[in-house]
Amino acid sequence: MKAGLYPVLGPPASGKTALALDWALGVLERRGRVLWVGLPHQRAYVYRLLGARGAFLGLEFLSLQALYYRVLAEAGWLRPLLPGAGRVALVGEALRELMGPGVAPGEARLFARAIAELKRSGLSPFALPKEGEAGRLRRVYLAYERLKRGSLDYDDFRHKAIKAPLRLYPEPSLVVVDGFREVGPLDLRFLQRLAKRVPVLLTLEVLPEGLTPWRELAPRPPRREVLALANPVEEARYLLKALKRALAPKALGGEGLAPEEVLVVAPEDRIPGLLLLKEEYGLPLEDGRERSLAETEEGERVLALLSPYPTGRDLLALGFARLGRKALRLGLAGEEALGLLAEREGLLEEWRAFLALRAPGQDLLAWAEEALERLGVEAKEPFLARLRLALRVDRADPLAWWRSLILDETLPPEVGKGIPVLPPLRATGIRARRAYVLEWVAGRYTLGEREDYFLLEELREEGPLRGLKRRLRGLDPLFREEVASRGEEVVLLYPRAGPSGPLEPLAEGRRPEPLPPSSRLEALPHTPFRPIPPSRARGLPTLEALRRFLEECPLRVYLERFPTTDGEARGWALLAKDPKALEADPAVSPWLQAHREHLEGMAFFLNWDGRRYRLRLDGVRRQGKAVHLYRLLPEDEEPDLGRRWTEWKALENLLSRDDVEAVHLWAWPWLSEPTPLRKTPYRKGEAVPRARAIGPRLEEALAGWEAGSFAPRPGNACYTCRFEDICRKEEG
Ligand code: SF4
Known part of the structure; x- marks a missing residue:
C-alpha cells in the first residue's frame, strides 16, 4: 500500500468502519502496525470489532489529540499542557486585564469557546475585525495568547504538529482516521502531511472543501x-x-x-x-x-461546599443531616433562611459547624486541602489544581471561579x-x-445549529475568516440519519x-x-397500595370544611382538622392573638391607626355553633342593630366571598334574628383597605339568593360527612396540598 491520503466518503452506516477494519486487518496479518485514530468514546467499540475477527497484535487506538501529543513529544517540542479549565481561567484573567474586575465565569467560557474555534481553524487574532464584539474577542484572544506563553492548549498541539518534524517511531504501516463526521482544516493539513510518509485512510460523512474522495460508499440502510x-x-x-x-x-x-x-x-x-x-x-x-469533575460523587460534595446559595440538599451532601432534612422539606435556600431555620429548630450547633467548614481561611489552599480532607475526597489534586487556576484569575474572590472550573472540564469516558x-x-x-x-420525535435529535454570538454567518463567508466553519449548514437530517x-x-x-x-x-x-x-x-400479582381512608370525623365541621369536602378533596379536609405544626401566627391571626406586638411594628402600626374605626370592637375568629355544623367567622363587629361581617384575607389576596359559604349562611341567620336590622359584608386583605361587597347593607326581609342556593349543596355535604367517606380525591387541590401526597404513600 503506497503512502497517500485515501479519503472515503459515505453516509452514516455505509460501511466505512468495515472498510477501514478490512484494511487494518490486511496490514496486521502482514505483521504491520496500524494507528487507529478516532474519538475517545469509540475506543472500546473499535477494540471489540477487532476482537470479534480474531487475536491480533499491532493496532493502537488513539485520539487525534493523543497523536499530536506524540508527534510533539517525539520532536521534543512538548511544553506544559493547559487543559480546558485552565483555558477558561486564562481567558478570565485576560478579560479582567482588559475590562476590569467583575468578570463572570460564564462570560469567560463564552470567549474561551470562540477562541478555541478560531484556533482550531488556524486563525490568529489578527484575522478578526477590530470593531464590535468581534473586536473585543480579538483583544481578549491577543491577551490570552500573551498570558499563555510557555504552555500549550489543545489547539496549540494541533498547530505545532503541522510544523514539527515527523519522526513516527515505530513508523505505522497504516493510519486509519475513522468515526468523524468531518475534519477541520488544520487536522486535514496534518493528515495530508502524514500521508506523504504513510498511507492514511480517512473516512468522513462531509468532505472538506477541495478534497476529492478516493472512494464513495453507497448508503446501506439498516x-x-x-x-x-x-x-x-x-x-x-x-x-x-x-x-x-x-x-x-x-x-x-x-x-x-x-x-x-x-x-x-x-x-x-x-x-x-x-x-x-x-x-x-x-x-x-x-x-x-x-461527566465533568463536578458530577463525580466527590465533585458533588465539593460543589455543595461552594454553593453560593446552600440548600437542604447541599447540607445533606456535607453530612449535616438534621438541618438538611428540615431545609429540604421546606424548600429553603440561602444562608439567611437556613440560619433562621437553624435558630428556630434549635440546630445552631450544626449550622455553625457548616459555616465553619465553608469559611475560607487566610491561606486558601491550606483551607481547601483541609476541607477536602474532611469531605473525604481522596483524589484532591484535580480539585486543588483548579483552585490554583481560580486564584490566578481572581485573588479577591476565587471561590466562584473554583466552582465554575470544577464544572467545566469533562472526564475521559469510562470503559463499557x-x-x-x-x-x-x-x-x-x-x-x-x-x-x-x-x-x-421532531426537535429531539438536532445539532442545535444557530448563529454564533461573535462571528455571524456573513463574516464566515468571505475575507480572512473564510476558513471558519459556517454555523448554519442544515446538517440535522444527516445527524438524524446517523442516529x-x-x-x-x-x-x-x-x-x-x-x-x-x-x-x-x-x-x-x-x-x-x-x-x-x-x-x-x-x-408479581399486582396489588397496589390503597390507603384506608378515615371513616369518622369527631366534632362539628365548619361550613367551609363542608364546602371543600364537596368541591375539593375529602381526605385533605379531614387531615387539615388536625394542626400539624404550631406555625407562627402572622397577619390577622397575630392581631387577634397579640395586638400589642403589632402596634410596635412600624410597618403595621400606621395601618392599624388608619383603620381604628373598623378594628375597635371587632371580634376575631368567632365560632358560631349550630346543631350540625359550625360557622367560623373571621371578623364580626356590632353597631347597634347593624352587624359588620369581615372576610379577613392574607396580604394581596383576592376576595373569595363568591366561592365561600360561611358569610352567606351567617348573613341569612343574622337577618332572621330580632336584634339585627342590617348586615354589612366586607372583604379585607391584610394591610389593605376593607372593601364592602355592596354599597348598601343587606336588610331584614331582603332575599339572599346566594344563601338559598347553598342549601341543597350543604345537605349533600352533610350527608357525605356524616356517612364518613373521607377518601382522597386527587385533582387541582393536590398542587397546594401540604400533606405531600400522604394519601399515596405506603409509609405516612
Ligand atoms: S394530595 Fe391530593 S388527593 Fe391527596 S390528600 Fe392532598 S389533595 Fe387529597
Whole structure:
C-alpha cells in the first residue's frame, strides 16, 4: 500500500468502519502496525470489532489529540499542557486585564469557546475585525495568547504538529482516521502531511472543501422498525422490557444477545429515568453521558461546599443531616433562611459547624486541602489544581471561579461494562447489532445549529475568516440519519404525547404487541397500595370544611382538622392573638391607626355553633342593630366571598334574628383597605339568593360527612396540598 491520503466518503452506516477494519486487518496479518485514530468514546467499540475477527497484535487506538501529543513529544517540542479549565481561567484573567474586575465565569467560557474555534481553524487574532464584539474577542484572544506563553492548549498541539518534524517511531504501516463526521482544516493539513510518509485512510460523512474522495460508499440502510407508545412512561417501560427480552437466553424465550451487541440512544434528559429503573428490571445499563469533575460523587460534595446559595440538599451532601432534612422539606435556600431555620429548630450547633467548614481561611489552599480532607475526597489534586487556576484569575474572590472550573472540564469516558445508554452526540461513530432509539420525535435529535454570538454567518463567508466553519449548514437530517443507523437493526420508539401535549413523530410507527412482564414488580400479582381512608370525623365541621369536602378533596379536609405544626401566627391571626406586638411594628402600626374605626370592637375568629355544623367567622363587629361581617384575607389576596359559604349562611341567620336590622359584608386583605361587597347593607326581609342556593349543596355535604367517606380525591387541590401526597404513600 503506497503512502497517500485515501479519503472515503459515505453516509452514516455505509460501511466505512468495515472498510477501514478490512484494511487494518490486511496490514496486521502482514505483521504491520496500524494507528487507529478516532474519538475517545469509540475506543472500546473499535477494540471489540477487532476482537470479534480474531487475536491480533499491532493496532493502537488513539485520539487525534493523543497523536499530536506524540508527534510533539517525539520532536521534543512538548511544553506544559493547559487543559480546558485552565483555558477558561486564562481567558478570565485576560478579560479582567482588559475590562476590569467583575468578570463572570460564564462570560469567560463564552470567549474561551470562540477562541478555541478560531484556533482550531488556524486563525490568529489578527484575522478578526477590530470593531464590535468581534473586536473585543480579538483583544481578549491577543491577551490570552500573551498570558499563555510557555504552555500549550489543545489547539496549540494541533498547530505545532503541522510544523514539527515527523519522526513516527515505530513508523505505522497504516493510519486509519475513522468515526468523524468531518475534519477541520488544520487536522486535514496534518493528515495530508502524514500521508506523504504513510498511507492514511480517512473516512468522513462531509468532505472538506477541495478534497476529492478516493472512494464513495453507497448508503446501506439498516433494518428499521418504528414503534409508537402512548406516553414517555410506557415508552421507557417498553424499552426496558425489550432489552430484557433481547438479553434473555434463547432457552427462556429471549434472543440471547450479549450486552455489547445492544445499545440505546436517548435524549440526555431521559437517561437518568432509565438508569433509575435498571434495578427494577435487573438490566446492566451503563450511563453513557459525558461527566465533568463536578458530577463525580466527590465533585458533588465539593460543589455543595461552594454553593453560593446552600440548600437542604447541599447540607445533606456535607453530612449535616438534621438541618438538611428540615431545609429540604421546606424548600429553603440561602444562608439567611437556613440560619433562621437553624435558630428556630434549635440546630445552631450544626449550622455553625457548616459555616465553619465553608469559611475560607487566610491561606486558601491550606483551607481547601483541609476541607477536602474532611469531605473525604481522596483524589484532591484535580480539585486543588483548579483552585490554583481560580486564584490566578481572581485573588479577591476565587471561590466562584473554583466552582465554575470544577464544572467545566469533562472526564475521559469510562470503559463499557453493560448496555450503553448514550446521548445522541456520544452515539456517533459507534454501532451495535441492535440499537434502540428513544423519543424519535421532531426537535429531539438536532445539532442545535444557530448563529454564533461573535462571528455571524456573513463574516464566515468571505475575507480572512473564510476558513471558519459556517454555523448554519442544515446538517440535522444527516445527524438524524446517523442516529437512526446505530445498529444493524434499529428500533425507533416514540411517545404519541408528552406532558405538554401530542408529539410529532419523525416517522409514523405502529403500536407494538405487549411484551411479557420483565420486572419482579410487573410479574408479581399486582396489588397496589390503597390507603384506608378515615371513616369518622369527631366534632362539628365548619361550613367551609363542608364546602371543600364537596368541591375539593375529602381526605385533605379531614387531615387539615388536625394542626400539624404550631406555625407562627402572622397577619390577622397575630392581631387577634397579640395586638400589642403589632402596634410596635412600624410597618403595621400606621395601618392599624388608619383603620381604628373598623378594628375597635371587632371580634376575631368567632365560632358560631349550630346543631350540625359550625360557622367560623373571621371578623364580626356590632353597631347597634347593624352587624359588620369581615372576610379577613392574607396580604394581596383576592376576595373569595363568591366561592365561600360561611358569610352567606351567617348573613341569612343574622337577618332572621330580632336584634339585627342590617348586615354589612366586607372583604379585607391584610394591610389593605376593607372593601364592602355592596354599597348598601343587606336588610331584614331582603332575599339572599346566594344563601338559598347553598342549601341543597350543604345537605349533600352533610350527608357525605356524616356517612364518613373521607377518601382522597386527587385533582387541582393536590398542587397546594401540604400533606405531600400522604394519601399515596405506603409509609405516612
Ligand atoms: S394530595 Fe391530593 S388527593 Fe391527596 S390528600 Fe392532598 S389533595 Fe387529597
